[in-house]
Amino acid sequence: MNKKISIVITFFNESGNINSLFEELQKVLDKDFSDWEHELVMVDDGSVDNTWNELVEIKQKNNKIKLIRLNRNYGQSIAMDAGFKNIDGDIVVTMDGDLQNDHKDIKRLYDKLEKDSLDLVAGNRKQRKDPLSVRIITFVAKFLRKLLIKDGVEDSGCTLRIYRKKVTDNLNLRAEIHRYIVAISKINGFKVGEICVNHRVRENGVSKYNWKKSIKGFIDLFYIWFIGKYESRPLHFFGTVGIVNFIVGVIFFFVAFYQKIIMDVSLNRSGWLFLGIFLVQVGIIIFIFGIMIDIMIRNYYNNSYEKRYIIKDIL
Known part of the structure; x- marks a missing residue:
């Protein structure tokens, strides 16, 4: 044939x-x-x-x-x-x-x-x-x-x-x-x-x-x-991001204590520390949320019969 x-x-x-x-x-x-x-x-x-x-x-x-x-x-x-x-x-x-x-x-x-x-x-x-x-x-x-x-x-x-x-x-x-x-x-x-x-x-x-x-x-x-x-090992990525951010958070924590002990700056006044932690956490959450939603959509379309587009004519 x-x-x-x-x-x-x-x-x-x-x-x-x-x-x-x-x-x-x-x-x-x-x-x-x-x-x-x-x-x-x-x-x-x-x-x-x-x-x-x-x-x-x-x-x-x-x-x-x-x-x-x-x-x-x-x-x-x-x-x-x-x-x-x-x-x-x-x-x-x-x-x-x-x-x-x-x-x-x-x-x-x-x-x-x-x-x-x-x-x-x-x-x-x-x-x-x-x-x-x-x-x-x-x-x-x-x-x-x-x-x-x-x-x-x-x-x-x-x-x-x-x-x-x-x-x-x-x-x-x-x-x-x-x-x-x-x-x-x-x-x-x-x-x-x-x-x-x-x-x-x-x-x-x-x-x-x-x-x-x-x-x-x-x-x-x-x-x-x-x-x-x-795709087959997302924990390697998210784990690395989590560890890096944890280490950075610990560093900020020691910076805050340094300011408290050496410069007599109250922890409540260490705005950069709280702002940094907040932005890092929000960034990670948004990034993870976006990727996980995308993966779920990908899996949904690959395993469902719902059409992603409509064919008007086939001749």
């Missing part, structure tokens, strides 16, 4: 790019994967332009295309998750719908996947064609990723990736987590790699990446760091 490759493409207000994307992708699949079955899963993430109508027109030309329309804009992670939950291929490819990814790189990604017996290969946009502001944010994010999660790739934001289906089956995406799929996959024990890919200039539409998404991405980065390092 022939192998099957599933291409998951997410769209949000990409009218004007769709016909060119489909024609270019079809040529690449017919040439490089001629002996494979092809499945195209195109996810409209609540577009408000003519994206959905253009996707419907494309489907009328090719019944192998599966269209998914979300009832509103949830973000790329949710759109990708909806695509992953509706694929059948042995090999899965993800890419953007803005024509900046080069379809010809798909074969190179697959060759790397097979040659090195990997489970996931990510694209690295060595020569970025993005605005300067986006490249600056990316540089900062790259530094923090190397410092905190060590995912082993240069470009975690490139959507052009190839996966074995067992990888996507173990992903539950939300928020801006799609940027850290490689890190999550490494945490899950899968072998990952990376190759340089072509990055093209956007010709139609505007970039959806902005400073608000970058802030969410940075927050998710710290979440991934915590999950990867302490």
Whole structure:
């Protein structure tokens, strides 16, 4: 039986790019994967332009295309998750719908996947064609990723990736987590790699990446760091924080007694001591509360049947 490759493409207000994307992708699949079955899963993430109508027109030309329309804009992670939950291929490819990814790189990604017996290969946009502001944010994010999660790739934001289906089956995406799929996959024990890919200039539409998404991405980065390092042993983290704060508290306690004995300052007047203890305790409580709530939500969604998003149409 022939192998099957599933291409998951997410769209949000990409009218004007769709016909060119489909024609270019079809040529690449017919040439490089001629002996494979092809499945195209195109996810409209609540577009408000003519994206959905253009996707419907494309489907009328090719019944192998599966269209998914979300009832509103949830973000790329949710759109990708909806695509992953509706694929059948042995090999899965993800890419953007803005024509900046080069379809010809798909074969190179697959060759790397097979040659090195990997489970996931990510694209690295060595020569970025993005605005300067986006490249600056990316540089900062790259530094923090190397410092905190060590995912082993240069470009975690490139959507052009190839996966074995067992990888996507173990992903539950939300928020801006799609940027850290490689890190999550490494945490899950899968072998990952990376190759340089072509990055093209956007010709139609505007970039959806902005400073608000970058802030969410940075927050998710710290979440991934915590999950990867302490998910199975949170006491190591919280215990260390508790011991450090206990030691600091003891030091403040001796400082207060020093002021009392040497400077004759009443303990009731040692405001810095009480303020320091208060702020440290409140900070720890808030941090622990936030992380534990996030973990509970993660577990809830992974083990419940309640949907995190609503699919409006599947064609």
